[in-house]
Structure formats: C-alpha cells, structure tokens
Amino acid sequence: MSKKSNLPQPTDAELEILQILWEAGPSTVRFINEKLNEQQEKEIGYTTTLKLMQIMTEKKLLSRNTESRTHVYLAEAVQGDTQKALLKKFVNAAFQGSATSLVMQALGNHQTSQEELDEIKALIEKIEKG
Amino acid sequence: MSKKSNLPQPTDAELEILQILWEAGPSTVRFINEKLNEQQEKEIGYTTTLKLMQIMTEKKLLSRNTESRTHVYLAEAVQGDTQKALLKKFVNAAFQGSATSLVMQALGNHQTSQEELDEIKALIEKIEKG
DNA sequence: AATGATATACGAAAAGTTTCGTAAATGCAA
DNA sequence: TTGCATTTACGAAACTTTTCGTATATCATT
Known part of the structure; x- marks a missing residue:
C-alpha cells in the first residue's frame, strides 16, 4: 500500500x-x-x-x-511515481495510450544490449506467469 | 534511406x-x-x-x-518520425536516457495483453538475431 | 440583392514557464 | 569591526504556448 x-x-x-x-x-x-x-x-x-x-x-x-x-x-517527489505519472501522460499524448507501441518504438530505435534485453524478457515472463 | x-x-x-x-x-x-x-x-x-x-x-x-x-x-509531420523524436526527448528528460528502464516501467504499470507481449517478444528475438 | 451562417486572417490578451536583477541577511577573514 | 563573498527572498521581465475577439470574405437561401 x-x-x-x-x-x-x-x-x-x-x-x-x-x-x-x-x-x-x-x-x-x-x-x-x-x-x-x-x-x-x-x-x-x-x-x-x-x-x-x-x-x-x-x-x-x-x-x-x-x-x-x-x-x-x-x-519529496519519488522517482518511480513521478516517472510513472509522466509516462502515462506521455503515452496518451504521443502514442494514443498504447504502451505497447511505445515499447516497440523504444526497443526498435535505441540499440539495446543483450543484458537489457534479458532483463526485459525476464519481466515479460514474470508478467506472463501472472 | x-x-x-x-x-x-x-x-x-x-x-x-x-x-x-x-x-x-x-x-x-x-x-x-x-x-x-x-x-x-x-x-x-x-x-x-x-x-x-x-x-x-x-x-x-x-x-x-x-x-x-x-x-x-x-x-506533413510523419507519425513514426514524430513519435521517435518525442520519445528520445522524453527518455532523456524523464529516464536519464535509459530506454530500458522506460520499457520496464511501461510494461510494469500498464496491463499488457498476451498478444502484445508476444509482439514484443518477437521484436526482441528479431533484435537478438541481429 | 439582402440576410444569415460559416470560413479565414490576424492581433493581442491570457496563461504558463523560465530567467534574472536587486535588496537584504549572514558568515568569514583580514 | 569592517569589508567581501555568498546566500536567500522576491518581484518582475522575457519567453513560450494557448486562447479568443473582431474584422472581413464567401457561400447559400430567399
């Protein structure tokens, strides 16, 4: 909480x-x-x-x-909370609310290291497990 | 080009x-x-x-x-190009340039469907194949 | 042709954000 | 303690972005 x-x-x-x-x-x-x-x-x-x-x-x-x-x-503003709020606004403004297309764009453009890709894959697995 | x-x-x-x-x-x-x-x-x-x-x-x-x-x-502004430019600025401003932590935040917060997760996984694989 | 509805043009007000000048207070060192 | 450097306080200028009022033009209908 x-x-x-x-x-x-x-x-x-x-x-x-x-x-x-x-x-x-x-x-x-x-x-x-x-x-x-x-x-x-x-x-x-x-x-x-x-x-x-x-x-x-x-x-x-x-x-x-x-x-x-x-x-x-x-x-006083917490980094994670602030990023979350800014991200929400940004996704709506620039990607019409589609976090997925933002993620695709982010992964597509920036060169991402294998380590980072592994991190992301791990997170996806965690989400899939529910 | x-x-x-x-x-x-x-x-x-x-x-x-x-x-x-x-x-x-x-x-x-x-x-x-x-x-x-x-x-x-x-x-x-x-x-x-x-x-x-x-x-x-x-x-x-x-x-x-x-x-x-x-x-x-x-x-006249192309959607993809515009999004790319805005994203770059946003990643720098809010995530200190770390596209990965932005992606983690985006996947973590918004509920993403299995289909979307599959899309992202496919993209990651494609990136890994180089 | 006159009337009314709707369009564009344009300046400028209103609102939001960033920047700085100046004054006053405080601390330090000679 | 006098003077210099540094700090905070604060108002307002400078910019940027958004909003609108008003003038004028155009079109359709009568």
Whole structure:
C-alpha cells in the first residue's frame, strides 16, 4: 500500500533538478546549479536555479533543511511515481495510450544490449506467469 | 534511406491535432475542433483550433489545400518520425536516457495483453538475431 | 440583392514557464 | 569591526504556448 501524494507534475526545468537530486541525494542550490551547467552549454544563473527550487518547495516537490544558512534541499517527489505519472501522460499524448507501441518504438530505435534485453524478457515472463 | 525533414517538435496542443489527422486523414478545422471537444471536457473555441492549425502550417507540420473556401489540412509531420523524436526527448528528460528502464516501467504499470507481449517478444528475438 | 451562417486572417490578451536583477541577511577573514 | 563573498527572498521581465475577439470574405437561401 503506497500513500497517494498527488503532487503536481514537474515542468521540464523542474525535472532536471529532480534528476540531480534523485541521483545525488540532498543538495544545495549551488551544487544543483553547477551540475545543471555541466550538463548544458547554456549557462544558467544561480538565482534562476534558486528560484526554481523555491517554487518546487512551495509545490512540495522538494523540502529543505534551513538550519544552516545554506539550505539543503531534498526531493519529496519519488522517482518511480513521478516517472510513472509522466509516462502515462506521455503515452496518451504521443502514442494514443498504447504502451505497447511505445515499447516497440523504444526497443526498435535505441540499440539495446543483450543484458537489457534479458532483463526485459525476464519481466515479460514474470508478467506472463501472472 | 529516409529524407531528413527536421520539423520543429509539436507542442502538446499541436500534438493533439496531429493525432487526429494521423488517424482520420485530411480534415477541416471544423472537424478537428469537434474531435478535440469530444475528447475533452473543456470546450475549445473554433478560432483557437484554427489559429493553431495556421501556426502549424507555417511551421510545416501541416499543409493545406485552399482550393475551396473550407481549407483541408494534411499532416506533413510523419507519425513514426514524430513519435521517435518525442520519445528520445522524453527518455532523456524523464529516464536519464535509459530506454530500458522506460520499457520496464511501461510494461510494469500498464496491463499488457498476451498478444502484445508476444509482439514484443518477437521484436526482441528479431533484435537478438541481429 | 439582402440576410444569415460559416470560413479565414490576424492581433493581442491570457496563461504558463523560465530567467534574472536587486535588496537584504549572514558568515568569514583580514 | 569592517569589508567581501555568498546566500536567500522576491518581484518582475522575457519567453513560450494557448486562447479568443473582431474584422472581413464567401457561400447559400430567399
């Protein structure tokens, strides 16, 4: 039984921040801002990142520890739940709700390693067993 | 060898229109607008749809036949190519580029019929054969 | 030809998202 | 303690996307 949190879906810029927090764990604005600037060529200002993270905190996508002057932010949105929600929306928008055709497209285009194929086959078997 | 068209990616609202055109073939603004309003509870104005389709035509996502007073619009963006491009962006944004974890999530969440599973298995085999 | 219904054209408002400038607070080091 | 660097707060500009109001044209019916 998982509790239903019903957070708003993150925007594109917000999702980038979540990705970093999911991977790195609790972080400061400075750290996130630097990571973002590593990933992109376009320099993004410090206060821009700050503002985004403040908005995200207001939306409950993040929480923060304000004990020290430098606040430490934590992802409240759970990665799996967020991906699931985004995927659902995406399947509907781009594949008219057909998860299967999305899967076919995903497998068809990207080169997938044998290991990954095995993972997927294992999952399919598990589903088939019910 | 497929020709590279390099169209801009459609916005959400534009994608909805493309979906209808892909399914129904060449259509008028009136028809698209009615379809959109069937799908959604929120009523969308006729001129709103018209404007969108005019913009899309400018962007070359659509083309139109203006011979008769009532223009007939045609999707220029190819469904498969568009889906492929959108998928690539989505995998990067939401799954950090891992098509496999997207596939796992998609298969895990949505209930997939045996037929569909068979389709996917067949594709995997085909990939494995190289 | 006049009327009414329906079409396109187009600008601009409205809404949503991203970006930043500036001010004020805090901590650190000379 | 004075001054410099760094931080948060916050409003608003800048952009993007969506929506619509209004003008004008066209067609069918009378």
